[in-house]
Amino acid sequence: MSSLKLQKRLAASVMKCGRKKVWLDPNETSEISNANSRQNIKKLIKDGLIIKKPQTVHSRARCRKNREARRMGRHTGAGKRKGTANARMPEKVIWMRRMRVLRRLLKKYREDKKIDKHMYHSLYLQSKGNIYKNKRVLMEHIHKKKAESARLKVLQEQAEARRNRSKAAHERKLARTAQKNAEMFAHIEDNVAEDES
Numbered sequence: 001m002s003s004l005k006l007q008k009r010l011a012a013s014v015m016k017c018g019r020k021k022v023w024l025d026p027n028e029t030s031e032i033s034n035a036n037s038r039q040n041i042k043k044l045i046k047d048g049l050i051i052k053k054p055q056t057v058h059s060r061a062r063c064r065k066n067r068e069a070r071r072m073g074r075h076t077g078a079g080k081r082k083g084t085a086n087a088r089m090p091e092k093v094i095w096m097r098r099m100r101v102l103r104r105l106l107k108k109y110r111e112d113k114k115i116d117k118h119m120y121h122s123l124y125l126q127s128k129g130n131i132y133k134n135k136r137v138l139m140e141h142i143h144k145k146k147a148e149s150a151r152l153k154v155l156q157e158q159a160e161a162r163r164n165r166s167k168a169a170h171e172r173k174l175a176r177t178a179q180k181n182a183e184m185f186a187h188i189e190d191n192v193a194e195d196e197s
Helices: 005-015 026-034 038-047 061-071 091-111 117-128 135-196
Strands: 022-024 050-052
Touching (some): 005 050, 091 135
16 A cells, blocks of 8 residues: 555645645545646545545533633632732732722712812822722712811801801991990080080
8 A cells, every 4th residue: 555645745735734634535545646746636635535624623611611610709719729819810900990990980070070179189199098998988988078068168158147247236236336425425515505505
């Protein structure tokens, strides 16, 4: 039996695949061995004496199943871990994500006029200083701060109104005393005039 190395190489070249994908009909070895050109190989391929083998299955079913299980928290215990906690999920990445969430919230609140630029700046620096561990804490702080500023504003307005009332009352009192004094002086002057006449 002759070696069909050449025919296999030519067939692989013609069919644009690897040599292990080429199937030569074992019953027609004599006819295949006579084919020594690409033209002859193409004819044999057309006749079905040389076939390109189908692609072998490389199933991802098990991989998908394992991935789904890992998403539910399976196979991730201490015995399955190779790197440090920081290598598996870097602290820097967690920090960056947190900062981006907080800064996005502050930017949105500033654009919606929920906070002014001064409050934005102070909260931005506090976020950078690791004061707020998540979005919820920052939102609660903003609501608390806004309520506090509103309360202070009401108190200031009340104090201003009280000051204005007391000032007006003081002015009225001064006017009354001045009027009384004027009446009294007028009455005394009338009495003096009567005595002289």
